[in-house]
Amino acid sequence: MKQCFSLILCVILFICPICVNAAEAPETGAEAYVLYCADSGEIIAEKNAGKRMKPASTTKLMTTLLTLEQAAKGNEVVTFTDDMIAEGSSMYLKTGEKVTLKDLAAGMMMSSGNDAAKAAALTLAEDEKAFSRLMNARAEKIGMKNTHFVTASGLDDEEHYSTAYDLALLMNEGLKNEAFRQLTAQKSALVAFTEPSDKRVTYNNHNRLLSLYEHCIGGKTGYTIAAGRCLVSAAEKDGVTLICVTLNDRSDWDDHIKLYDYGFSRTAVYRSPDASFRAEVPVVGGEQKSVTVKGERDFSLPVSADDKDKIERKVLLDRFLYAPVNEGQEVGRIEYTLNGKRVGGTPLRAASAAAARRTDGGFWEWIKGIFSHG
Numbered sequence: 074m075k076q077c078f079s080l081i082l083c084v085i086l087f088i089c090p091i092c093v094n095a096a097e098a099p100e101t102g103a104e105a106y107v108l109y110c111a112d113s114g115e116i117i118a119e120k121n122a123g124k125r126m127k128p129a130s131t132t133k134l135m136t137t138l139l140t141l142e143q144a145a146k147g148n149e150v151v152t153f154t155d156d157m158i159a160e161g162s163s164m165y166l167k168t169g170e171k172v173t174l175k176d177l178a179a180g181m182m183m184s185s186g187n188d189a190a191k192a193a194a195l196t197l198a199e200d201e202k203a204f205s206r207l208m209n210a211r212a213e214k215i216g217m218k219n220t221h222f223v224t225a226s227g228l229d230d231e232e233h234y235s236t237a238y239d240l241a242l243l244m245n246e247g248l249k250n251e252a253f254r255q256l257t258a259q260k261s262a263l264v265a266f267t268e269p270s271d272k273r274v275t276y277n278n279h280n281r282l283l284s285l286y287e288h289c290i291g292g293k294t295g296y297t298i299a300a301g302r303c304l305v306s307a308a309e310k311d312g313v314t315l316i317c318v319t320l321n322d323r324s325d326w327d328d329h330i331k332l333y334d335y336g337f338s339r340t341a342v343y344r345s346p347d348a349s350f351r352a353e354v355p356v357v358g359g360e361q362k363s364v365t366v367k368g369e370r371d372f373s374l375p376v377s378a379d380d381k382d383k384i385e386r387k388v389l390l391d392r393f394l395y396a397p398v399n400e401g402q403e404v405g406r407i408e409y410t411l412n413g414k415r416v417g418g419t420p421l422r423a424a425s426a427a428a429a430r431r432t433d434g435g436f437w438e439w440i441k442g443i444f445s446h447g
């Protein structure tokens with residue numbers, strides 16, 4: 074009996090730590106999901122994050138990004154034609170109407186317009202197949218290794234797929250584009266048509282998370298019968314940016330909120346006011362006896378809450394400098410390590426110049442100068 078009890082106890086002790094770890098992340102209804110830290114590239118939680126699945130209209134994140142990038146070069150006016158008509162969700166463009174590329178981006182991001190996506194594709198490339206090549210080339214550049222786009226809108230195709238992780242990378246790339254970042258954060262967008270010139274339409278954003286979760290800064294919904302409910306979103310809190318992707322998830326709004334609450338509870342930002350660093354450093358052989366050294370910028374690093382107090386800060390700065398010293402010259406650094414590994418740093422720069430002093434004493438005077446600062 075004692076041996077049996079001991080065996081049971083050992084089994085419990087072995088299993089419990091695994092159960093605790095597994096229960097750390099909240100349960101979701103998603104077939105696949107990922108919670109990704111945009112600042113560090115860390116995956117905080119995931120399930121089947123690398124599984125190839127149908128992304129539905131979250132595809133429009135890519136189409137919108139490419140459209141806005143082209144619009145930045147020239148916000149072309151697009152005439153809507155019969156071959157731009159598309160099934161499914163729409164911004165309800167009519168043949169002969171004219172809008173700009175930025176308006177098409179708004180139609181995609183707000184009302185998930187398949188017509189807007191197709192119009193953008195046929196404007197940026199000779200046909201949809203050529204546009205898909207642009208999409209896939211950009212996906213490869215971003216690092217989306219398990220993604221292949223066929224349609225600009227996300228309508229189902231056997232060869233059209235992505236993963237939760239790849240879509241997180243795509244959302245992160247989009248957030249780096251200011252026009253994209255501003256558009257995806259809007260709850261609605263007003264489109265003023267070029268033709269007819271008196272037509273104004275306000276399109277409401279399908280992304281309800283912008284209203285449901287105070288820290289949400291954008292995202293894109295998606296749905297087809299085959300793909301199920303898909304949602305890509307981003308949120309910011311206390312200097313940390315997280316991206317959440319759920320694929321085939323009936324409870325996507327609630328699951329994103331639960332995952333964000335979990336993620337933000339596990340992340341923190343280590344901050345150091347390095348821009349306020351000041352030190353007076355002697356100069357050997359200079360017209361000036363010393364120069365002021367200052368920090369270039371403040372330092373911040375998103376880390377897990379457990380690691381915040383483990384970061385070590387070390388100032389690397391010589392006791393004296395040799396002339397000449399140029400203004401703005403990097404003369405030292407502040408380095409940060411976590412568990413012995415370098416995780417970042419900021420430069421220390423001379424606030425003014427120190428020209429080399431001419432002296433008749435030659436070499437021995439120079440040597441004397443060195444030791445006088447020892």
